[in-house]
Amino acid sequence: MVDSGSPADTVQEVSEREALKRIFPRLPESSATLVGPGDDAAVLAAPDGRYVVTTDMMVHGPDFRLAWSSAEDLGWKAAATNLSDVAAMGAVPTALVVAIAAPPSLPVSALEAFADGLRAACAALAPGCGVVGGDLSVSGTLTIAVTAFGDLEGRAPVLRSGARPGDVVAVSGRLGSAAAGLRLLFAEAVDSDGTPDADAFARVVAAHPELIDAQLRPRPPVADGPLAADAGATAMLDLSDGLALDARRVAEASGVAIDLDPATLGGDPLTALTGGEDHGLLACFPAGTVLPGGFHPVGVVRAGSGLLVGGRAFDERGGWDPYLEWDGAAG
């Protein structure tokens, strides 16, 4: 009989080996695994002779608050945001490695819930993708680093640099919801001093479940990445820093202008343009392409440079820069 341990055990009270023993059975399995966790490295299959790699770090304070995100939410979001980057290349996500540095006081049950979140996100967004390795360290600041892998299945990777004048610009996923959710958290899920508060948080979740979920448990349209590649997408990226900033990146990399139609941007176009963390996909397609999956048109590619909205230059900065915007005092 396996000793399942007490939920109240902290990572300091059990050994690293014991903590890993409790986490491993909860992790999703990868169908690309040739050698899995337990050795110095994993070995993965790359059937077409190439693999896609992306990495991302989430830090308590600037990237999340434990007052608002459960450990399971964190696992979900850590997986989802990386799966979206893989999809944005036109690849199918196959595997993750996950490194966590946790305070010694963290309950092992929180790591188990984190693993459950990884598992749930992989199952929902990228079936067959799983965790093939990781690392467990100690830190005063809870920090999560995920590296994700994908299989192009013979497709050419879709870069940011291929958009051509005349292309249709399209988005899969909702714009601005994650930013609206974050705004609600900062405005309403706090006490009178502005400190995150559990009761206030519960009221916000009850009133705006979709917006809060968009922020804490994003559902990027992962399957639409390979569909876009198959449909002939000329450029694509994951919308992580806001439509305006990310569209400018495609325009710059491709040497073109992108002109967005404000009528396609919903009831709050400014939030749709400048709000980060949507984790939808922005893709450009040759004119006349039948848009695949959840893609809907939001604009056109023109000769020129920079970002236009309704034909006029749009210079609002938008997006998120961790160093310029983080308020260390606020955490």
Place this chain on the structure above:
Amino acid sequence: MVDSGSPADTVQEVSEREALKRIFPRLPESSATLVGPGDDAAVLAAPDGRYVVTTDMMVHGPDFRLAWSSAEDLGWKAAATNLSDVAAMGAVPTALVVAIAAPPSLPVSALEAFADGLRAACAALAPGCGVVGGDLSVSGTLTIAVTAFGDLEGRAPVLRSGARPGDVVAVSGRLGSAAAGLRLLFAEAVDSDGTPDADAFARVVAAHPELIDAQLRPRPPVADGPLAADAGATAMLDLSDGLALDARRVAEASGVAIDLDPATLGGDPLTALTGGEDHGLLACFPAGTVLPGGFHPVGVVRAGSGLLVGGRAFDERGGWDPYLEWDGAAG
């Protein structure tokens, strides 16, 4: 003309984009790159249809002190320790992705020096291996997460589980030097209160350059990993947690006993057995194998279980567990 920025700029004063622009040209290039940094993900070649993956996180406090390690040392060690894990599978390291969370006050020049350390380690230990992607975040705790990739070039991966009774146990690399270096740092590179001290550190480095280098800039015998695989190694791992603990892991995974010969363990056998962070390679070979590269025999595999030294059970714990041994108050 490119504005190279001032060495005194902090990461908070420049944008993430500006910081990355200053780091990128210093990073080593990978000869496996098909799509490099600048897109949502990199695309790497996997010529034999498989790839090796390992990840590791280094945290200021438990894993390093800026009073003792320069930023270039950190880059070197972050690369070297991961290259060693790739080599321990019998693979040739091909690429790294590197995520860093840095305090806003960190000078951009420190990130540049970190990149120089990555470059120097790849050039010295694994030519052709380079950095293909990364992430830059903000945190009160300087944290580095590296994921490394390797190419088995048609070899079967060498696991921990293949040792057989009668095999020779061999090590490539020096045993105990890294631990001796760490002991010197804690004993002598401090002021009278036990706080890390720059002047005291300089004196220790001058007196014991090899031991301090073994701790701060380890030189794992990366090329010996593939050589061991080619020579028929039955089991192998990277010596990260001390020979005793790591040999026990091979014994357990393989269902055998490992008997180490104390006469092969140098003048301080206990440090050789229990000191961590050697980042040498421990491998088992069929009897009679001409040991390749820098491997020298340290013992034999026997039927049974556990670790023996000179034929007697060796139960000293040895090795390093971050949660059990970290003193949060000491940082």
